[in-house]
Amino acid sequence: xxxxxxxxxxxxxxxxxxxxxxxxxxxxxxxxxxxxxxxxxxxxxxxxxxxxxxxxxxxxxxxxxxxxxxxxxxxxxxxxxxxxxxxxxxxxxxxxxxxxxxxxxxxxxxxxxxxxxxxxxxxxxxxxxxxxxxxxxxxxxxxxxxxxxxxxxxxxxxxxxxxxxxxxxxxxxxxxxxxxxxxxxxxxxxxxxxxxxxxxxxxxxxxxxxxxxxxxxxxxxxxxxxxxxxxxxxxxxxxxxxxxxxxxxxxxxxxxxxxxxxxxxxxxxxxxxxxxxxxxxxxxxxxxxxxxxxxxxxxxxxxxxxxxxxxxxxxxxxxxxxxxxxxxxxxxxx
Numbered sequence: 001x002x003x004x005x006x007x008x009x010x011x012x013x014x015x016x017x018x019x020x021x022x023x024x025x026x027x028x029x030x031x032x033x034x035x036x037x038x039x040x041x042x043x044x045x046x047x048x049x050x051x052x053x054x055x056x057x058x059x060x061x062x063x064x065x066x067x068x069x070x071x072x073x074x075x076x077x078x079x080x081x082x083x084x085x086x087x088x089x090x091x092x093x094x095x096x097x098x099x100x101x102x103x104x105x106x107x108x109x110x111x112x113x114x115x116x117x118x119x120x121x122x123x124x125x126x127x128x129x130x131x132x133x134x135x136x137x138x139x140x141x142x143x144x145x146x147x148x149x150x151x152x153x154x155x156x157x158x159x160x161x162x163x164x165x166x167x168x169x170x171x172x173x174x175x176x177x178x179x180x181x182x183x184x185x186x187x188x189x190x191x192x193x194x195x196x197x198x199x200x201x202x203x204x205x206x207x208x209x210x211x212x213x214x215x216x217x218x219x220x221x222x223x224x225x226x227x228x229x230x231x232x233x234x235x236x237x238x239x240x241x242x243x244x245x246x247x248x249x250x251x252x253x254x255x256x257x258x259x260x261x262x263x264x265x266x267x268x269x270x271x272x273x274x275x276x277x278x279x280x281x282x283x284x285x286x287x288x289x290x291x292x293x294x295x296x297x298x299x300x301x302x303x304x305x306x307x308x309x310x311x312x313x314x315x316x317x318x319x320x321x322x323x324x325x326x327x328x329x330x331x332x333x334x
Contacts, residue, residue: 026089028059029122032081032096035166036215036234039066040241042095043131044115044261046074048124059089068215071135093122103283108271110283113260129261131241134223136216144220151208152190157334159189160225161207162235164199169251169285169313170232174201179318180229181205183325194221194235226334229325232258240264245332247324251313252288254281265331267324269312280312288312 015023027049031042039062049058060070061081070078086092095118102117103110112120119126134141148158161184163172172180181202184191193202194210196218202209212218219238222228228239228246232253239246240262248255250268259266269276278290288295290311 023088023090025053025055026057026059027053028061028079028084028086028089028092030061030081030084030092030094030096032061032063032094034063036066036069037237038099038114039069040131040133040234040237041115042118043070043072043133043241044126044129045118045122045124046072047128047130047132048119048126049122050074051127052124066215072132095121107284108279108282110254110257113257115261133238133241134219136219140216140220141223142220143217144222144224147210147217147221148192148224151192151210154190156188156190157226158224159184159191159227159229160222160235160239161191161193161202162195162228162230162233163249164195164201165231165233169310170253172231172249173309173314176316176318176321177201178205180321180325181207183318183322184229187325187329189227192225194218227328227332229328245328245334247321247328249316249321249324250281251316252281252285252310253283265324265328267316267321269315278311285310285312 029042029045031039042060046058050056057076058074059077059079060075061079061084062070064080067078084092098121099114099117102112115129116126152158161181163177163180165171181191192208192210193199194212196212198211199209210221212221222235222239222244223242225239225244228235228244229249230236230239230246231249232251232255236246236248236259240259243263246262246264248259248264248266250258250266254270255266255268256270256272268281270281271279278288280290282289288310292311292315295310
């Protein structure tokens with residue numbers, strides 16, 4: 001039987017001087033997880049690394065489909081997360097799962113934004129919270145306004161409405177979608193959306209959807225909006241990063257933390273309201289403790305369905321969303 005011998009990595013003291021010289025300023029940050037919003041938030045880290053080591057050669061590793069989101073003056077190289085050779089760098093920091101582990105452990109006690117969790121994992125202080133957006137050129141931004149003009153039916157202020165998230169629990173219900181569209185139109189806004197595919201729920205309500213072929217297309221459509229009303233989606237993070245007037249609608253994830261570095265109006269059943277019995281938002285939708293959660297137990301250890309509806313979503317009323325929209329329009333009058 002052959003024994004597999006694990007190769008011992010060299011310590012700095014054992015490293016030949018030439019190898020040390022070639023790697024001494026090279027660091028890689030690895031994000032081997034999906035999520036456009038998280039990749040955008042990673043941009044807050046880069047200046048903080050360079051502040052500590054101005055001569056640092058910083059490599060960021062992520063899925064290739066996100067390369068277009070990482071263009072940054074402080075990032076020297078972007079590579080595929082599946083092709084990282086850690087031994088090529090003096091230090092590597094894998095931030096793929098540290099947030100989900102921390103949030104799942106702390107749940108409603110969590111007080112940290114994801115970038116703060118990543119920074120602590122890497123051993124740095126997060127002093128700069130700027131994403132350095134936008135990073136697409138003026139011509140591409142202009143394309144977004146042209147695309148909006150092609151579907152616009154009037155000269156009313158425009159609102160990009162984004163109610164559908166990757167995760168079902170973060171997406172609005174059909175009732176909430178229909179009610180919100182009605183409110184936006186009553187407020188004299190032209191409602192449209194932007195996505196990578198058709199959205200039947202919106203098209204049935206006569207809301208045109210701009211379908212982007214590239215990430216730059218999608219970003220340009222957000223630039224074109226006067227306002228943004230969104231669930232917990234990547235649109236929330238890009239719009240927040242460029243300072244769009246915005247209403248964010250959140251469920252089990254703490255919107256106050258996720259939007260900590262944005263100026264926006266939050267709609268959420270939140271523990272700070274004093275009338276939310278489960279103490280949420282809790283990050284723990286699988287084991288919902290709200291007394292009105294009647295989702296049946298479907299697995300071992302009382303595990304609940306990850307796609308089932310929860311009160312933190314279903315008990316958000318259209319009137320509460322309306323109040324958030326009204327606050328947004330009052331704060332940012334166009």
